[in-house]
Amino acid sequence: MLLQNSVVGWYSMYSTSLSVVASNDLDENSEETLAALSGISKHVLNECRVIKDSVANIFMTLFNVDYTVNFFLALDSRFEQIGRIVKGLAATRTSNEEHLISTTYQLYVTFQELQELSRVAEKRFFGDQQLSLIHVWFKSYVVKWIDLAAMKCKKGITEAIKNDKQTMAVTEDVGYSSSLVDTMTLFHNMVVFWKNLKWPDPEEAYSCSSALTISIADAALHYVVEVYKKADQCFSTDGKFIATVQLCTILNNMQTIRDKLSPPELLSDEIGDTKPVGIIDELGLQEFFDWLEQEKGIGLKLKEFVNRTMHNTADDISNKMSTGIFHLEKQYIPAVQKFIEEILLKHGGALSVENLQYLEEYFNTNLTVLSKNLLYPTFKLVLRKVWEATLRIFMEIGDTHLTKPSQWQACRNIALSLKEYFRADGEGLVGDDLDSPAFKAFLFDVDRRSQPTNILVLKCCSDLAAQQTMAVDLPTKQQQFGELSLTIGYLKTSSVIEVKVLEARNIPVNKTCYMPYVELQMLPGILFHDNPNELYTTKKYKQQTQNPQFRETFQIPSHSSLMQLEGTILSLVASNYDATGKDHFLGLCVVPCNIIPHCIDASELGRSSMMLNIPLFHITTSGVFLELVTRHQRSDEVASQLYTTFIKKLKANL
Numbered sequence: 001m002l003l004q005n006s007v008v009g010w011y012s013m014y015s016t017s018l019s020v021v022a023s024n025d026l027d028e029n030s031e032e033t034l035a036a037l038s039g040i041s042k043h044v045l046n047e048c049r050v051i052k053d054s055v056a057n058i059f060m061t062l063f064n065v066d067y068t069v070n071f072f073l074a075l076d077s078r079f080e081q082i083g084r085i086v087k088g089l090a091a092t093r094t095s096n097e098e099h100l101i102s103t104t105y106q107l108y109v110t111f112q113e114l115q116e117l118s119r120v121a122e123k124r125f126f127g128d129q130q131l132s133l134i135h136v137w138f139k140s141y142v143v144k145w146i147d148l149a150a151m152k153c154k155k156g157i158t159e160a161i162k163n164d165k166q167t168m169a170v171t172e173d174v175g176y177s178s179s180l181v182d183t184m185t186l187f188h189n190m191v192v193f194w195k196n197l198k199w200p201d202p203e204e205a206y207s208c209s210s211a212l213t214i215s216i217a218d219a220a221l222h223y224v225v226e227v228y229k230k231a232d233q234c235f236s237t238d239g240k241f242i243a244t245v246q247l248c249t250i251l252n253n254m255q256t257i258r259d260k261l262s263p264p265e266l267l268s269d270e271i272g273d274t275k276p277v278g279i280i281d282e283l284g285l286q287e288f289f290d291w292l293e294q295e296k297g298i299g300l301k302l303k304e305f306v307n308r309t310m311h312n313t314a315d316d317i318s319n320k321m322s323t324g325i326f327h328l329e330k331q332y333i334p335a336v337q338k339f340i341e342e343i344l345l346k347h348g349g350a351l352s353v354e355n356l357q358y359l360e361e362y363f364n365t366n367l368t369v370l371s372k373n374l375l376y377p378t379f380k381l382v383l384r385k386v387w388e389a390t391l392r393i394f395m396e397i398g399d400t401h402l403t404k405p406s407q408w409q410a411c412r413n414i415a416l417s418l419k420e421y422f423r424a425d426g427e428g429l430v431g432d433d434l435d436s437p438a439f440k441a442f443l444f445d446v447d448r449r450s451q452p453t454n455i456l457v458l459k460c461c462s463d464l465a466a467q468q469t470m471a472v473d474l475p476t477k478q479q480q481f482g483e484l485s486l487t488i489g490y491l492k493t494s495s496v497i498e499v500k501v502l503e504a505r506n507i508p509v510n511k512t513c514y515m516p517y518v519e520l521q522m523l524p525g526i527l528f529h530d531n532p533n534e535l536y537t538t539k540k541y542k543q544q545t546q547n548p549q550f551r552e553t554f555q556i557p558s559h560s561s562l563m564q565l566e567g568t569i570l571s572l573v574a575s576n577y578d579a580t581g582k583d584h585f586l587g588l589c590v591v592p593c594n595i596i597p598h599c600i601d602a603s604e605l606g607r608s609s610m611m612l613n614i615p616l617f618h619i620t621t622s623g624v625f626l627e628l629v630t631r632h633q634r635s636d637e638v639a640s641q642l643y644t645t646f647i648k649k650l651k652a653n654l
Contacts, residue, residue, distance in 0.1 A: 150215035217313040248373035258317040408450035453638040457524040458567035471617035481587035481616040482507040489609035515577040587616025
């Protein structure tokens with residue numbers, strides 16, 4: 001009886017307080033009205049908890065009376081009055097709008113718990129209860145709540161970055177900063193806000209979740225942009241290439257935020273066995289999507305929107321990280337280049353395997369900073385960039401300091417040894433990260449530069465033969481430089497190649513065309529010791545036509561041992577000697593020596609000679625070709641011989 005009287009007394013007090021609230025002038029005293037209503041409602045909630053946990057059990061045990069049901073039925077008429085007050089407050093204006101919005105949200109959370117208690121207590125009548133309508137009371141506040149939550153989150157992020165400090169709170173070995181921890185807390189607050197919202201109308205909930213998703217993505221990008229502004233302050237100023245621990249921390253922060261936003265299926269496997277819980281999972285959106293799909297058929301559409309928004313933001317963050325790594329790379333390249341040049345100066349300009357220990361010590365000192373302070377996926381990305389930059393550095397150093405094939409061979413050996421260093425027994429780069437296109441291009445380039453010049457000349461000739469094959473395979477309409485007709489055969493008894501240049505067809509003619517002619521030459525000249533520089537030229541006479549006639553026969557000495565050697569070719573260069581006294585390159589064709597038919601004597605030559613109609617082509621400069629030009633410029637005798645007798649004629653075409 002005493003307990004019942006106390007409850008009746010409390011109820012009377014609540015009714016009186018509620019009446020006072022209702023009588024306030026909402027236009028002038030909305031904040032006081034809201035504060036009074038909030039205080040009374042929290043008091044009601046506390047009393048309801050006591051009733052649910054203690055009083056109801058006592059009444060049921062002693063009197064077999066469901067006290068809770070009667071309690072909520074008695075309060076229902078008062079809740080109707082509360083609803084009118086809440087809806088009325090939405091139309092008011094106050095000098096402290098943020099406080100009003102925040103207080104209404106706390107009031108909503110309070111009534112939502114009351115609603116849950118009421119639903120449990122009175123399932124039979126709950127649908128008819130005023131408390132079931134709270135989402136109608138607060139409908140006009142939801143957008144304001146989301147905007148306020150987003151504003152507080154961004155404001156908190158800005159303050160967190162301003163007061164950023166180093167911390168090792170996340171793991172023992174990897175550094176984050178306090179701003180990341182604070183930002184994660186702010187994101188958690190957004191998650192709590194969403195879970196407390198529990199908006200019952202599917203279509204309105206769809207809009208709420210879309211707005212919340214955009215707010216979270218916007219806040220994450222805001223964090224990354226603001227924290228990145230500190231990156232330029234985080235490079236070493238003592239001449240070392242590696243960034244400081246502070247830059248590693250910034251990259252870690254950005255990666256963690258990116259992983260937080262990434263949809264679960266898009267998280268990298270490199271993160272480890274235990275993937276971080278993403279914001280989508282924390283929000284519990286999958287169940288929400290399922291509910292929307294079941295209620296209105298819009299769950300999959302929302303899921304696609306949320307995943308796309310988070311994914312795009314994660315991509316934006318990745319791009320920002322790439323910019324940071326690019327800046328690190330910009331610091332790295334000149335520093336390492338300077339270090340290698342210092343090694344060269346100390347060792348008389350020689351880059352040898354003996355120098356490798358200095359390089360490895362240098363890398364070990366600097367890369368340790370990265371390996372100890374970067375999260376693994378970011379460390380692997382940075383390591384890959386460092387590896388590729390190292391290869392570029394070697395090429396730049398080589399172009400400046402290495403003049404001999406043997407030096408390039410040493411450079412190649414050092415790079416292969418460094419490759420094993422970057423592999424780090426499986427702890428560093430593996431697979432395509434090591435054997436990347438950049439590394440393959442490096443090896444291809446270095447292999448070319450480390451070859452003796454005579455081998456390069458043979459490769460150049462083989463390359464010309466390959467380009468001739470491509471020209472032959474082109475459709476006739478695309479053979480734009482015309483063709484050359486000739487017969488050719490090799491006479492064993494006299495060791496000569498007999499070539500009859502018959503005519504050219506469809507040579508491009510312009511107003512400067514005057515005297516077309518053809519020059520024949522055996523390549524590479526270094527193999528034809530008897531006549532390494534000898535040229536055979538058709539007669540020059542005026543033929544202003546697209547189909548000039550030559551009808552000239554040449555016998556070119558060649559040993560039979562050279563005829564089957566791959567890379568030996570007969571080149572035929574068509575040119576035009578114009579009225580001004582200048583030569584103009586028209587086109588080139590080549591005949592590989594190993595396809596020329598052999599004849600025993602002159603009587604057989606007429607029957608066995610091969611008739612050829614070969615398309616003329618313009619040479620496509622390859623790396624081998626350019627390397628030979630470079631060696632000619634460095635006074636390499638063999639390269640200069642090829643340049644002066646052959647390449648120089650094509651120079652206008654290169």
